[in-house]
Amino acid sequence: MSLTQRMLDSAKAKADSKANARENITIAGAGPVGTLLAVILARHGHPVKLYESRPDSRIKSIYQGKSINIALSDRGWLALEAIGLDKVVKQQAIAMQKRVMHAVDGTITEQAYGTESQAIWSVSRAGINEQLLDLAEQEPLVEVKFDQRLVDVDFNNASASFMHEQNIEKVSADLLFGADGAYSKVRRLAQETPRFSYNQSYMPQSYIELHIPANEDGSFKMAKNALHIWPRKKFMLIALPNPDGSFTCTLFLDFQGEVSFASLTERADVEQFFETHFADAMPLLENPIDEFMEKTANPLFLVKVDPWAINEKVALIGDAAHAMVPFYGQGMNCGFEDCRELGQLIAEHHHDWSKIFPAYQAQRKINADAITELAKRNFVEMSELSGQASFLLQKKIEAEFHKRHPELWTPLYSMVTFSPHLPYSQALAIGDIQQEIIQQIMQIPNIESCWQDDFVYQKLLQLVHAVFNDKQKNLSINKQQQGQSHD
């Protein structure tokens, strides 16, 4: 070791020890993102108070028999690996290697998500949250409290007031994180601070959850290792498997309009609706008509804010910073990525929050914006395109080209889902270029019969080189592609 190196190391050690009394941090919201964040911050030496407005689901059931599922993919796994929880979670997770599309006439088609070894994973939101809470409570620096409703935040000093059984406690801290989800109270309070840009936009669709029970012997009524879709263009039904042999289904349908939650109020109309569009699912679903009549449709909305960190004291993370629609299955994955990358920035900037917060916003907002956009676009892919032969063919051609030239082409879905080191923003940019190219390939006469011929892939290769040269992006794109092909 050189003298210079030793001097640098010594200076660094001194700086680290000087900042030895780590900032106290309050986290509002002990959902999956807030709890993961608590573990990461504690392991960086920060005392953490993790406050949750709801009761502890491990003691008191708060889900009313509902099982909300989440599609966990490589970005989420990478974050769980970083805290050593991936193996525990995987025990309760079900791999979904493919989409299974159910046409109106009952015809079934399939589409692999990636290569044979790649899958997205169906996990229970409650389950993963409880596994994270168990871990957080083992951290000496983490204190978890439930039934604590956030009442107020002081954005100048990061203190927050929580109400518990009519008593209000003022919690002082050096920093506060709002990890309190799509309906974040921290964010709503932040709207009152100066120069806070805010965007909340509703999708035309709303949703309700439905249920397909297991067979009497506990086996699955449909293919287990798949995400099932009934694509009906303006609306769709999807189903994700649960470990008990059941499926949790979600019906996405316009909130108002000709065929919508608002128009379907008569029982006979609802029966007609299901019989017409979901005949093959009817024998599987448990009381869909009753469920439809009884349930209130949940809205879908996107949230964007700027800044993510206020006064270098209070920051938003996860859905609180970037609520998105569920059509790419990336909401929790993105929130977990927020936490993992924040942890890296803490190390990189030696706990200097005046550097960490700006870097956190600069690094994460562009990517959250990108996945929010991709998720919004993906409704059309799921509800409409996935039911079209030409779209499935396009995906096959992309998969084949990827196999031949993995360094030149990774399908967009794989970049988002299976390339956890490729930023979402780059996946979006590359995906848009790919789309231009593949559209030209789809114009080849009789492509549906000749798609496996070599000349198709030679043309694709030419187009890729031409576009990359033309746009003078050759180098950077190749670098990105290589970066993510090693994932």
Added chain:
Amino acid sequence: MSLTQRMLDSAKAKADSKANARENITIAGAGPVGTLLAVILARHGHPVKLYESRPDSRIKSIYQGKSINIALSDRGWLALEAIGLDKVVKQQAIAMQKRVMHAVDGTITEQAYGTESQAIWSVSRAGINEQLLDLAEQEPLVEVKFDQRLVDVDFNNASASFMHEQNIEKVSADLLFGADGAYSKVRRLAQETPRFSYNQSYMPQSYIELHIPANEDGSFKMAKNALHIWPRKKFMLIALPNPDGSFTCTLFLDFQGEVSFASLTERADVEQFFETHFADAMPLLENPIDEFMEKTANPLFLVKVDPWAINEKVALIGDAAHAMVPFYGQGMNCGFEDCRELGQLIAEHHHDWSKIFPAYQAQRKINADAITELAKRNFVEMSELSGQASFLLQKKIEAEFHKRHPELWTPLYSMVTFSPHLPYSQALAIGDIQQEIIQQIMQIPNIESCWQDDFVYQKLLQLVHAVFNDKQKNLSINKQQQGQSHD
């Protein structure tokens, strides 16, 4: 008159008389838009209560010596004509036929806004507001109340609570309009209603007002009939004339960053800033350093919402529905256009508000979105491009081509400002196509010396025909252009 026609007329008269008891309407906000709206609604037979949170400026000065100016253009005049107030307002207005650009070295260049007979008009916001209030109070159906702070709105029945001297009055009505400006309370309360999409985004710039007094003899210190700009790329100073010989100036500057309101806190730095960038304005400005040091910079932000009308009971109008930045001088013009078109829709739909509100939103939101976008883009045009010779040349070429082929080309600025029957959204769309075309003309070698040659305009003509044919938009664009060339 045919029998059928007579029967139709009779049916219409019956329908009209049936709805003879017109809906009672509350308007929150008696600024220029709310007051114009009150007059228009009253003239359509609606009893109107117009409530304003501030005192009556005609009795008690509320502007603290500030004179806020507004650039009134043809859309605004059209609305004022419709209520017969244009002549009164024009007596106090000053025509601005051109931009006058002041370079750093003091060089002055000019750019006409349109043809010789066209101008935008500098009016005092307080003055036009008071003229509108005088008119509104002459309407038998309008009741105006001041010092009434809006406290709450019931979006189900359009009742609103106003506080006056600590007393809260609940005002019942059939309909409520929120005309309460960029910081609208009605809109803030509407955010609590279900499925309300909301977007508020801050610009990097903020602003303060400065002042150039008249000469001792009451004459103007600079050219009177002009909007003066000191374009400095990242920031700029502008000045609008007042009838008393003074100019109201606005300094637009980044809120934070290297050169910004946040960085300029020391008096010496502020002096240096003005001396370096606005040397030629310094002898004209009244205490700019003191003003800069004392004043708090005002933020600039855009607001978009959806829906504009809630439960067919409460609607937003003017800045409350679409706050924009001031760089196109269209904020009040757009608000006035909202009112004028709403009046037309009331007549068209015979006071059937279940039809008026959806039509109002469909017709106005797309245009408010367009002018909001154009206004945002125009900062660059004002602060940077207007100081560039190539940009001024482009404007000259456009003006010349417009003179040769008025049916084919009207410059974007004129479409927005002098073509009040052309929707903003079409101006934006046509403007984008024009921009593509004119960029090609600017590539002609030595265009700065040959720009008056015929071949330039022949090429321009070819390009226009090619693009329009290519995009198969020939017919619709020509129609739009012809429509607005008659304005």
